Amino acid sequence: MKQNVLIIGLGLIGASLAIAIKKEHPAVHLIGWDYFEETRIIAKNQQIVDEIPTTFEEGAVKADILLLAVPIKTSLTYLQELAALPLKPTALVTDAGSTKQEIMVLAEQLPFDFIGGHPMAGSHKSGVSAANGDLFENAYYIFTVPQNEQVAKRVTELQVLFQGARAKYVMLTAEEHDQITGMLSHLPHIIASGLVNQADVFNQLHPRAKQLAAGGFRDITRIASADPQMWTDILLSNREALLALMDTWQTQMTEISDWLKTEDQTKIFQFFENAKDTRDNLPVHSNGAIPAFYDLMVDVPDRPGVIAEITSILGQADISVINIKILETREDIIGVLQLTFKNQGDLLAGKQCIEEKTDYPCRLK
Missing domain, CATH: 1.10.3660.10 (6-phosphogluconate dehydrogenase C-terminal like domain)
Incomplete structure (x- = not known):
């Protein structure tokens, strides 16, 4: 039987997890819901989700797994709403919130199985248009399980579902x-x-x-x-x-x-x-509590065409740059071009390409 997964909140985290799920489990039927109609339309048009239900309630009652990818206080409100709905008896609910104690206390009182989750990754960009299936690669994905042992065992269902995110799973108590x-x-x-x-x-x-x-x-x-x-x-x-x-x-x-x-x-x-x-002695470019920024600093001469030269080299290598900034505080004739990549792989590949094709010094920030 096809598994129905409802993702509530189609911003950066929810949409990125949707892409990761589909990549590993193409047979999963992804149902998406967001407070903003425009976001729902974008998610459906870009095939991030398979279905947008007419109402939130319609999507919730048909889902086998429900993921709350919304702010903490909004998650608490949604959980109260879900408690009043006739969810499937085997429905499993999880969240992606940044704090866990408050939501786990509420979860103990709910009539369905709940496991807390926190994918520790992010970006300086937000919204459904910034969705990236590789956002969680090598990031920590924390699960907080309830005291109920039968519910706690179901964490493996979530770990299998999120395999496509290629994250590192960690189990912590809510207090920890x-x-x-x-x-x-x-x-x-x-x-x-x-x-x-x-x-x-x-x-x-x-x-x-x-x-x-x-x-x-x-x-x-x-x-x-x-x-x-x-x-x-x-x-x-x-x-x-x-x-x-x-x-x-x-x-x-x-x-x-x-x-x-x-x-x-x-x-x-x-x-x-x-x-x-x-x-x-801190790990370099390991995703932790604060999202890592994959920045490359390139010392470039102050002459026309330098930025175009660098971006052309990266473009030919099919390496994406998500942000470019010229540092303005240098007092000499050499400028500093700050390139931001979406992950460590692109960062290292970009550095290698620029060093091979130019004599501009590059350094990781």
């Missing part, structure tokens, strides 16, 4: 998940956004600062360019973990402030030395 992602993803987003907001106020007094921010500052705060609604939901649903982490962060900032006041050179040096050692 939220603590880890709080430290490695949620807190950094708060800090990056705080820096951007502080710089915005600073720019009112020093207008030239905005121009200079086009270089390193823009890069270290790039994760602040995220969906505000999604991050509002994440913070509120991981409130306790984040409050504790922010207290620790504020304590550390107070310590640094004290070292500056007392001109404690030893403490300041140790702070940066420890950070450098830790940072240098």
